Amino acid sequence: MSDPAAAQSFINLNALLDNPVFAGGFGLASLGAVLAFARRGALATAGMIRRRMLVNVEISRQDPSYPWILAWLSQPREQTSFLAKKLTRINKLSVTTSTSSTPNGSTRASFFLQPGYGRHIVKYKHAYIAVNREKQATARTNTGEPHETVELTTLYAHRHIFEDVFSEARALALQANEGKTVVYSVRNFDWVPLGEPRRKRPLGSVILDKGVKEDIVNDAKDFLARRQWYVDRGIPYRRGYLLYGPPGSGKSSFIQALAGELDFSVAMVNLSEIGVTDDKLAFLLTKLPERTILLLEDADSAFVNRRKRDADGYSGGTVTFSGLLNALDGLSAGEERIAFLTTNHVELLDPALIRPGRVDMMVRIGEATRYQAAQMWDRFYGDVDVDGTYRERFLKRLDDLGLFREATDSESPPRTSTAAIQGLFLFNKNDMEGAISMAEHLIPQKLEPEK
Template sequence: MPLLMPQNTVQTSTSSLPSSTGTTPSSASDSLIAGDVSGPAAAAVTEQPGGLRGLLQSALDSNPYFSAGFGLMALGVGAQVLRRSAVHAATIAQRRLLVSLEISSKDPSYLWFLQWMSHESARQAQLANRPLRGIEGLASRIRSHELAVETKYEQRKDGSSTAEFSLVPGPGTHYFRYQNAWFQASLAFRFFGVVVKRERATNMLDLNSGTPWETVHLTTLSRDRNLFSSLLAEARQLAQQAQVGRTVIYTAWGAEWRPFGRPREKRLLPSVVLDEGVKERVVQDVQAFMQRGKWYSERGIPYRRGYLLYGPPGSGKSSFIQALAGSLDYNICVLNLSERGLTDDKLNHLLANAPERSIMLLEDIDAAFSTRTQTGEAGFNSNVTFSGLLNALDGVASSTSQRILFLTTNHLEKLDPALIRPGRVDLKELIDDATPFQANELFTRFYADEEGLAEEYFATLRAELVSRLEEAMRAGTRISMAALQGHFIRHGAREAVQEWPELRRMAEMDKALRAQTSEGEKTFLHIEATQGQKTALQLMVDQVEAEIARMRRAKHPVPPEVAPRTPSPAALSADEADPSTLAFLLRLADDHRHAATEAKEKKQRDKKRAKAAAPVTPTQGNAKRLEDLSLSSTPRAPFAAKAASPTFNPVDPLSSGIPYHAATFLSPIPFFERGIFH
């Protein structure tokens, strides 16, 4: 305690000592310096506090709580200083020792890195089954426990579907070891608020697609910074390895392209059998186009080419495009215009930003547009307008990078000429049902090396099959290549010929069913009344008859356009019926049925309204209820008088002479609506 004694206090006390005491000032000050404050000097110090320090001292001495609090405060301040210094030191150390890399989901290496991580985690999972040995063994045990699943789901037109799941590192922090260096990877979802600051345009796209903007942060020691490039190169190599000999199918994911499932095995061009010369024409055209990049740029012509493949389902349009992409070592970007959530802007962006070396494929273009008007109201989910599509196609035309665009359709006749004019579509090819040439080729591909089949016998079987197809074609029955391929898969060469009638019957039924659908209606207009179509016609006749019977049962008048032609349903025989008339009659009958239902509903509505507007003579009970419900200020007499009059319109406050609010309240219509009179 004496050591805490303030110097100035000591000095002040010492100078105030009277010299008359005979004590030499030097001896007093000596004893103070030596720390000896007993005796008169000490008394002087304690008795004269003098200033803030003295006050503090006395408080500390006299109040133990105060001194304890003071001590705690000093400790807290010390701890805070220490913490700050530690944080500061850590920040400096982090800056100097660590280096981090950000990969955004916009960057191509983002997916490569995620794939690399999942590949590594699978590899390490295998290592983990081995005995633990050294740091390698330890590293193998440290693997990601925060996974995310990416599901690619495809619903096919035939109703079947496929789903592929890939496990990738999920949001969170992951540690891994690469070339003896430790890495920390933190996958953070950056939500819109943050992205707004960084990339406004991208943020808007994210808002449209509803997918969060993602980033991966990689951190390692600064001396290992070169490992980043080697890691990314390895990830890219791994991604490319997975694609060697394969075709990547990209699909639209919001406003960007993402690989759909794993890359597919390349389809070989000879495996798709098209009619004579068709394949060669398209392949040569594409190859010539690819070699003329300089020619296009020198003349300032947009470097793009559009192809339209049209024809019935199952004729090999998609298969051919896949094989063509494989032969050129290209990938395919598939876009379905009827896709939910697709807008003009997104379409434009997607067409303009397709991955390099890829063929753009717009499938079933007729399904999205049959006329120039937007078909969204007609049941499609897409918000793409026809003009939006034309703009997007023209936008592609203005791009300087190479663009190969394929459109496919089953119904050429449904397409607007503006869509397929030269400049948008440069080459159109019909990919039709099987021709004798194709049947010959496919038969050879399937059975040329079948065991136990002599060359001569093989040739005879092939000729027999081809002649049967020709005969079916003469009778108007076409067989799709998909059906022919399925038939060959099911049977050997001999049975394929023997079982030909089965294939033909199936083809006829298939056509009949197709013709039954409204989609098939137009196709139907082009067919002749052959054996195959007779089945279809019969189905249609049946439908017209059923329609007429339904109308008669419902007591709807049969439309005059239908009636004269069908004095009795039996008069319509399949042989006489003309498909276009039948299609017309069916549609007419359908329209008429709708009109009749609407008329009936309207009649009921009118009746109800008339009943509501009819003069009201309240029954005793209802009058009582009205009385109970009426406002006290409501004059009841005029209402009763008016209500008795046949011309009284209870909804018209002016004619009733009742104040407006009371009139609405008293009007029977709201009561009807509320069910009071029911």
């Protein structure tokens, strides 16, 4: 023993052991050590039991089931036993507020209470489930938002309860959106519902020219019925539509109504929006919610971008043409989806877009035709204008104003939009005469060049 201090204590220890009182004390001390060892063993056993006897699932906030589970947890439950009542009361709640505008222009806020962060216990059927909702110390690299998870733990013997929990939570979420169309838009790097789910817009409320609506609706339904056909042939199960035409012709309204008809949601990206870049779009597509129409509005901005980029090498912080193509049929496109592109400027369109799987169907949604004007009239005033005399006067008036004249090489007559007709009717809700006499307002106003 080279260390003098250690040698010293060794000698002291020997001296102590010779002393009977201290020897007894040493015995006690070693008993303590044994107990401590046993306790550690017990803890390890508890840990082992915990590992063996408990099962848990962790749901991250990025997972589509995350909001369903939170909503499911905040369901009021009928608790019968006293213990269950005491144990399973969720005392901490957090609130999510969403606002939506009502048709009359006011805003309506709704509040959704869900279990707050921390630990809770819920009882479901015969099982107790421990819930732990927490923000993690790590953050998502792309948004800086902290990771957030909900962890559910139950006894191993009750593990099958989780399947029921998930299917019940999902059913609950679907039921809440029944008869509604959820419209997702982009926030940071996530799809977030844009306000409250809206009541489904009936297809009949969007008036397109004769047969146009039916063509698209039938095509989409046919596509949805052919999944296996694509799978069998190893073709990506995708279909793209391009709707083009002047603003206010009902393109966006139609897509929303179609989504309702197919029982789909809409995930909307405005390609002209600064900050929506190729990378971001590609990332978002990897987590498109299920049964969702991808709607890329203002697709022309991607064409403009290409020109700009070719010219000065800068894309302006928005989606480029190659980003758009990648979104439609590149690696990020996903195996299954329906996409709609809209543009007011088809003349900027790149022919490379029109290819199966990118854009399979291209439809012009144009200025109001006589057919549309008549249909819109009937929807508005059909109940009071029973024999259609006012309608014929209205159509004659529009004829006289030249609004339905065919364009020729030498002349392009004025055109009006369905949005303008809707505006006219809304202004004259109970006044057919008023609508007829104000019809000249449908002629688009030309802006005088500044002097």
